[in-house]
Each structure stands twice: as C-alpha cells, then as structure tokens.
Amino acid sequence: MAFHDIRFPASLSFGSLGGPERRTEIVTLANGHEERNTPWAQARRRYDAGLGLRSLDDVEVLIAFFEARQGRLHAFRWKDWADYKTCPASKQVSPLDQHIGTGDGVTRAFALAKTYRSGDWDAVRMITKPVAGSVRVAVGGAELDESVGWALDTVTGIVTFEAPPPVGAEVTFGGEFDVPVRFDTDLVQVSVANFQAGDVPQVPVIEVRE
Known part of the structure; x- marks a missing residue:
C-alpha cells in the first residue's frame, strides 16, 4: 500500500x-x-x-x-x-496554539501534535498530514519566519530546526491538517x-x- x-x-x-x-x-x-x-x-x-x-x-x-x-x-x-485546525473553529490559527516540546539544546526534530483537553484530562493526537503553507512555528513564544531556520515535512508532520531550540524554550505551532x-x-x-x-x-x- x-x-x-x-x-x-x-x-x-x-x-x-x-x-x-x-x-x-x-x-x-x-x-x-x-x-x-x-x-x-x-x-x-x-x-x-x-x-x-x-x-x-x-x-x-x-x-x-x-x-x-x-x-x-x-x-x-x-x-x-x-476538526481541521489547531485552534477552535471560530478562531484564527496562531503559532502558539499547540505545545509540541521543550528545547534541550540537542533535539532538532519535533513531531506535530494536537492536545484535546476537558477538565483535568487530556488526549494527545499526532498530526502527520499538515497542510503545506498553513503551519506557523514559534520558539520561546516568538514566531519564526516561514521556513527560515526550520523545515516541515508535510508527509510525516515533523518539524526540523537548523539549530536546536535553547534549553527550556517552549516549541509551539499552529496550522491546518488533514487526516x-x-x-x-x-x-x-x-x-x-x-x-x-x-x-x-x-x-x-x-x-x-x-
């Protein structure tokens, strides 16, 4: 297949x-x-x-x-x-929508994911088919320019940075995705x-x- x-x-x-x-x-x-x-x-x-x-x-x-x-x-x-984007249906996509990792100074690749929360519980869904051109990425709360210093594989949903995000920096993303x-x-x-x-x-x- x-x-x-x-x-x-x-x-x-x-x-x-x-x-x-x-x-x-x-x-x-x-x-x-x-x-x-x-x-x-x-x-x-x-x-x-x-x-x-x-x-x-x-x-x-x-x-x-x-x-x-x-x-x-x-x-x-x-x-x-x-359910096709990282934010509520009535909102606009933001690079701060979803947490996908925290910098350790070594890791460069991060898998896209969406977290569903209800009360004190949540479920994490892996996003493997992001829509090209829709994904926005931020490190430490600061959005990165599109494809500058990072690359997205739209077939696997993996974001790879040219340089590892700094230790303790939150890595987030927002965008649309397919199933x-x-x-x-x-x-x-x-x-x-x-x-x-x-x-x-x-x-x-x-x-x-x-």
Whole structure:
C-alpha cells in the first residue's frame, strides 16, 4: 500500500458524516462492577464520503478518485471539516496554539501534535498530514519566519530546526491538517434513479495508522 499525497475534494467531504472512534473493552464482574480498558492510545476516525454528493457530476468525481486510488489500496488526505485546525473553529490559527516540546539544546526534530483537553484530562493526537503553507512555528513564544531556520515535512508532520531550540524554550505551532485515510470498501454502487430520488451511495472512509 502507498500513500497518495492528494486530498479528497474538500467540497465533497464538507457534507460527509464521521468523527473519532474509540475501542473500549468492558468486562462485567459477578458483583456488577465493570473493568474497562482500551488497546488504542489514539482514536481512529471514520467517515461516509457518499453523504457529500449533491449531483451526478459529484458522483463522477468520486468514482474517478476511487479508481485512481484503486479502491482500498492507496491512502490519501481527507479534510475533516469538524476538526481541521489547531485552534477552535471560530478562531484564527496562531503559532502558539499547540505545545509540541521543550528545547534541550540537542533535539532538532519535533513531531506535530494536537492536545484535546476537558477538565483535568487530556488526549494527545499526532498530526502527520499538515497542510503545506498553513503551519506557523514559534520558539520561546516568538514566531519564526516561514521556513527560515526550520523545515516541515508535510508527509510525516515533523518539524526540523537548523539549530536546536535553547534549553527550556517552549516549541509551539499552529496550522491546518488533514487526516490520512483510505476507502473502506472496494465497491461503489450508484443507481442514477435512486440518486436523483435522494438516495446517496454509502462510501465508507477510515483513518490509517502510520
């Protein structure tokens, strides 16, 4: 399987249904108490690309994209309109949005990540598919000029500095990102009559772990 560095048409993913999925294993004991555990450190996202189709032209675009990916074979980028940037939906991206590390005077490479907080708890999600041109980086609270003294790998989500950030300096970033996904089916069935009547095909898409 290869990763095709191309985004599924954002106009079609806009109307899709989906979001994060967790896996929780629950054992109910004889006394009625539960033991709960999860084998997943991070959530896995699922979507239905069929719900974003509004015309037969959209269907044609979907089929062309599906054929070029050879069904489930090749992964691609997906814009999750409900969660595609490092700040709240109503805010503008800032280079101070997300903490990704602290300088130790040696480390030059830092992995992009987004932290989800609720109360005293949080969950960290690795960002491996940042959108080129959207990422802003800061060290010690001071934003760095774009690509000056640092470089971003948009395929892995790794920021590499020419010189290690100073000891104790907080490294932060902000930007937009895509989800690496693949089709979760090798079959797309479309009936023109049914589609015109409002019955759209189901086209499941699932996040891939890298």
